[in-house]
Amino acid sequence: MIQSLFSGISGLKAFKSSLDVIGNNIANVNTTAYKASRASFKEMLAQTLKPATAPSSTSGGTNPFQVGLGVMVGSVDTDQRQGSMLATGRETDLAIEGAGYFVLSGGDRVLYTRDGAFALDASNNLVSASTGLYVLGWMADANTGEIDTSAPITADSRIAIPVGKLTLSRQTSLVNVSGNLDATASEGESYSIRFSIYDSLGVMHDIDIVFTKAANQTTPPYEPTWNYSISCPDAGTNPVATGTITFDSLGHSKVTSIPLSITLANPNGSTQPLVATIDTSNISQLNGQHTVDMTYQNGLPMGVLESFSIDRYGVVVGRFSNGSARSIAQIALADFNNSSGLAKLGNSLLVETPNSGSARFDAPGVGGLGLISSGFLEGSNVDLAAEFANMIIAQRGFQANSRVITVSDEVLQELVSIKR
16 A cells, blocks of 8 residues: 555646646747657656566466556657748747757857747847847958858857948959940040049059050051050059950950059058950941940949848848948857757757767758748747646646545555454
8 A cells, every 4th residue: 555655646747747848838929949859758666566577398488577666757859840930020039940059149158049049249249139148140341242151150259240330341353344435536535434443442543544546557457446445543544454356357446455553642541563364356337426325333432331241141231321231140050969959958959969970060051951041030839739738637647646645545444443
């Protein structure tokens, strides 16, 4: 009877723990990126009253005679299934579609979460909106916009998005000049154009090109020729480049590009010389008016970061007031050999344990990691219908074990009453 009492007590404890897990799941039905837990039972111990015997020549073997001594919670497992995607419309709300965890830091400690409710703090750092922990990743090179995802992730690998503070300019490296030079122009006739390019500081400089019809060739192949003279007022009075452009019998330019190297009289600290290429492959010489002009140059004046977006691969793309766009940073994700081995710290934060394995950091979409959806949050994966069903089972199990204790008590009472 004493054994049955303790078995009933162990059942009450086990089903009480099961109800605790179920209640926590139901309480977190609307918690961002919450993963449901499940309590699994196992037999506590079995008392062997008679061991098993082997078959002999005169009799068969017998099985062991054992009486169980109760139940215990064997494990509380985490359901790692994907939660539903909930649209929020906020650029800094992020959800992971697939495997992986966002990487956060506070002080020198690195933590992990699936909760992507992020925001910008007063210092323009990307942080967890609920805890203020820094979101980690890789910052782009300030000059080229390149991102080195092979760099190690540490507690100092913070992502900053300085909206309204970051400025950017781009030196002109390519100029496209296209149009027509009149094939009927007489020798010595000139046509000039003026356009502007930018140095590395975003300062504008005028460029003048003068095209002059050269004398007709007196020997084969009798190709029409135009001389050009390129000058920049900010570099002095002398031309910065001179040469000729010849045309074939169909009027196509045989000179596809002109190298340009300008040393400014007052560079103000900009890169010197200003090196660019003028694309002349689209200049023609046909019968008609002069239409040659600059159609494109890739330089930009100073622009201020006005807005940003985050793509599927976690790249933060900044958009500047001068119309340019550049990568600013990339969000890192972490993965583990055994993600169920991570320990919960509260506030939807996780920390690695000896059984989770060490974190592997990489960019979203690389090495089996999931992709990122901006403007969405991952919902809880709690199945309410299943939780209510499990709650009924746990309730009935608790009641049945309490009945075992009641019956055992009544039998013991009868045993005590025999003396009377």
